[in-house]
Amino acid sequence: MAMAGPDIEQLIREAFPEAQVIVTDLAGDGDHYGARVVSQAFAGKSRIQQHQMVYAALKGQMGEALHALALETAVPK
Amino acid sequence: MSNPTEQRIKDILAGNDIVLFMKGVPAAPQCGFSGAVVQILSGLGVPFAAVNVLADPEIRDGIKAFSNWPTIPQLYVKGEFLGGCDIVREMFQAGELAALLNNKGIAVAVA
Numbered sequence: 001m002a003m004a005g006p007d008i009e010q011l012i013r014e015a016f017p018e019a020q021v022i023v024t025d026l027a028g029d030g031d032h033y034g035a036r037v038v039s040q041a042f043a044g045k046s047r048i049q050q051h052q053m054v055y056a057a058l059k060g061q062m063g064e065a066l067h068a069l070a071l072e073t074a075v076p077k
Numbered sequence: 078m079s080n081p082t083e084q085r086i087k088d089i090l091a092g093n094d095i096v097l098f099m100k101g102v103p104a105a106p107q108c109g110f111s112g113a114v115v116q117i118l119s120g121l122g123v124p125f126a127a128v129n130v131l132a133d134p135e136i137r138d139g140i141k142a143f144s145n146w147p148t149i150p151q152l153y154v155k156g157e158f159l160g161g162c163d164i165v166r167e168m169f170q171a172g173e174l175a176a177l178l179n180n181k182g183i184a185v186a187v188a
Contacts, residue, residue, distance in 0.1 A: 047164045048146075055147050063147035068110070071163050 002030045003066045008058070009035075015057030016041055020076070032068040042075045082139035090156040094183055095125035098140050099150045103127050110162035111150040117169045118152075122186025123178060155181050 009023040012035065019039035026032045035054070042050045050073040055062045062069060090096055095118070101107030103115045118125050130137035130149050141147055144158045152159045154177065159165060168174040175185045 047167070048158065048160050051160070051164065052145060060147075063141070072167075 003033075003061060004030065005033060008033060008061075008066065008069070011059060011061070012037055012054060012057050015053070026068075026070065032070075033066070034070040034072070036072045036074070038074045038076050040076060042073055047073070080139075082135045083143060086136065086139055086143050089126070089128060090153055093126035094155055094181070095123055095178075096128065096153040097125050097150055098128045098130055098136070098153075100129070100131050102129050107131060108149070110148075113162050114150045114152060114165050117165060117174070121169075121175060121178065123183055154178065154183070 005023045005025050009021055012021050012023075013019070016037060016039045019037050019041070021038075022036045024034040026034050037054055041053065045053070051071050054071055054073060058066060058069075097103075097111075097114055097118065099106060099108075099111035099114065101111060103119075106112035106115055115127070128136060128140075130140065137149070140149070140151055144151055146158070146161065148161050150162055150165075152161075152165050159168070159174075159177075165174065168177070178185050
């Protein structure tokens, strides 16, 4: 029921090749992660749309194998 | 998409200004993310309707399809999907959540 941090990072990178991606294992238990994704692809999108784009990159894992991902998205300054 | 579950969700949203779909109940959240949103809403002093998705599997799946959002909690204000825990927390910390509620005509105890 868990996902490895590097797998999460790879899925996000595949969808956002130019992005800055930082995945952190928040609790050290392989089940609660934080991700910060900074990508030009988010420009002009609402927060909801930005998070939906990352969830799409995770290909259905979010809410399934991946229980908890605290997500922070931003456009490069 | 039109089905009984979707209609139930629409009815719930139509009947309440603020609706939180969560795991557990406000007094006893079953998930830290749901609990965090309950705390934020309570801190703002706004009344909200809570729907415990753990007690209702159809709503649990239905709400994810409704909003195209894979996780619980989900917060709605006047029928509009605001986001999950991360977005609600970000908006709260930036003061945007109180401002949005005020704009929608919902009185906030603490600005």
